[in-house]
Amino acid sequence: GAGVSQSPSNKVTEKGKDVELRCDPISGHTALYWYRQSLGQGLEFLIYFQGNSAPDKSGLPSDRFSAERTGGSVSTLTIQRTQQEDSAVYLCASSYLGGTGGEQPQHFGDGTRLSIL
Amino acid sequence: AQSVTQLDSQVPVFEEAPVELRCNYSSSVSVYLFWYVQYPNQGLQLLLKYLSGSTLVKGINGFEAEFNKSQTSFHLRKPSVHISDTAEYFCAVSPFLSSASKIIFGSGTRLSIRP
Numbered sequence: 253g254a255g256v257s258q259s260p261s262n263k264v265t266e267k268g269k270d271v272e273l274r275c276d277p278i279s280g281h282t283a284l285y286w287y288r289q290s291l292g293q294g295l296e297f298l299i300y301f302q303g304n305s306a307p308d309k310s311g312l313p314s315d316r317f318s319a320e321r322t323g324g325s326v327s328t329l330t331i332q333r334t335q336q337e338d339s340a341v342y343l344c345a346s347s348y349l350g351g352t353g354g355e356q357p358q359h360f361g362d363g364t365r366l367s368i369l
Numbered sequence: 370a371q372s373v374t375q376l377d378s379q380v381p382v383f384e385e386a387p388v389e390l391r392c393n394y395s396s397s398v399s400v401y402l403f404w405y406v407q408y409p410n411q412g413l414q415l416l417l418k419y420l421s422g423s424t425l426v427k428g429i430n431g432f433e434a435e436f437n438k439s440q441t442s443f444h445l446r447k448p449s450v451h452i453s454d455t456a457e458y459f460c461a462v463s464p465f466l467s468s469a470s471k472i473i474f475g476s477g478t479r480l481s482i483r484p
Contacts, residue, residue: 256412294459294476295413343412357403358472360412 254278256361258344264367267336273329273364277346284327285358286319287343295343301327302349331366339368371396371462373475381481382450390445390478392434392460400462402443403472404434407457416458419443430454455482 257276265271277284286298297311301321312318316334321327331338345358372395382388394400401420405413417428424436434445443460460475 295474345412357415357418358413360405360414362410362412365410 256344256346256359258342258361258364260364261362262365262367264369265334266369268333270330270332271334271366273331273342273344273366275327275329275344275346275361277325277327277344278359279325280348281346281359282324282349283347283356284321285345285347286327286329287345288313288340289343289363290340298329298342334366334368336368339366341365371398371400371464371473373460373462373473375458375460375475375478377478378476379479379481381483383483384452385449387448388446388450388454388480390458390460390480392443392445392475394441394443394460394462396441396462396464399465401465402434402436403461403463404428404432404443404445405459405461405474406430407459407477409456413459416445450480450482452482452484454480456480 259274282303284301288296288298299306299312299319300308303324304321316332319329341363343360343363345360347356347358374393376391403418404416406416407413416432417426417434419426419436427433432447434443436443457477457479459477461472463472
């Protein structure tokens, strides 16, 4: 597609349930990132994929959070046994890895707004 | 390690007035610099970036930013703002020769435009 697509756009669920968030990056972008943005806060880095592997998982807040990427394309972020503090907007971004890598901007989806009741 | 400081969490300005959003960074290595904008209920969108060359960078929607290496700053400016500029603005840095994951965002500045 033309941009990064995330689904669902909104998700409301009960505490303790598992949720799965999906990200479809821009075609050809080999790098994919997940961020969390809590109300009034900046961006919290969660995880980064290069192809299907995740060289940097340093931002995952707990073992309830996991992510995978298949076929070098779609990624899913899974949160198990959700807690109220997991309520946030989850943003996905992708970029093209070229040159030295650092100069490529990230292209963001519109996010999934997750609310835990 | 790198860090980005956006000193102003909120900046209110009147329509058609000029605005400057401040960004300072700290890094032991050379960096690329970015400004992103986030409109309500949307993801972030690239406004402009500094990679090399002229220190004055022009971006979309009439915004520009100036890289000042001695002051380690990358302030964002617009000579005359419009209501549609109401959004949150994020400054970010990425080290040269880094893995793509090492982009560091500031905490954001919320720009509100008053008619």
